[in-house]
Amino acid sequence: SLNLMDSNNWRADQGNNPTMDTSDWRAQLPPDARxxxxxxxxxxxxxHIPFTGPxxxxxxxxxxxxxxxxxxxxATSQPDYLRKIxxxxxxMETKSQNTLxxxxxxxxxxxxxxx
Numbered sequence: 736s737l738n739l740m741d742s743n744n745w746r747a748d749q750g751n752n753p754t755m756d757t758s759d760w761r762a763q764l765p766p767d768a769r770x771x772x773x774x775x776x777x778x779x780x781x782x783h784i785p786f787t788g789p790x791x792x793x794x795x796x797x798x799x800x801x802x803x804x805x806x807x808x809x810a811t812s813q814p815d816y817l818r819k820i821x822x823x824x825x826x827m828e829t830k831s832q833n834t835l836x837x838x839x840x841x842x843x844x845x846x847x848x849x850x
Contacts, residue, residue, distance in 0.1 A: 760813045772820055773803045779824050783831030 776799040786795055802823060810816035 760816075761807070764813060764816070769803060769807065773799050776802055776820070776824065779827050783827055 777795060780795045780799055784795060786792060803820070806816060806819045806823060810819055
């Protein structure tokens with residue numbers, strides 16, 4: 736019965752620690768740090784996604800916030816969070832360079848197709 740107690744304690748520890756750790760790092764992250772991240776994502780989006788007017792800007796803002804929210808929820812620690820954010824921004828940079836090259840080709844094709 737002593738063994739059973741040990742294994743129960745061990746299982747309880749296993750269960751509690753990860754959740755405590757994850758909530759801890761999130762609680763320790765200042766809200767303005769998250770705001771700064773959203774702003775950084777926003778800057779990257781603005782550079783790489785063509786948008787028009789306040790509506791387009793609002794849409795980019797929603798995308799930036801959603802991206803940050805998803806990464807914040809999925810990350811297991813602050814370093815993990817920051818790593819995921821920078822990976823995402825890197826992906827955006829490389830993807831948009833390809834998209835930009837493609838969309839320039841597309842734009843020149845579109846009028847002739849419709850005409």
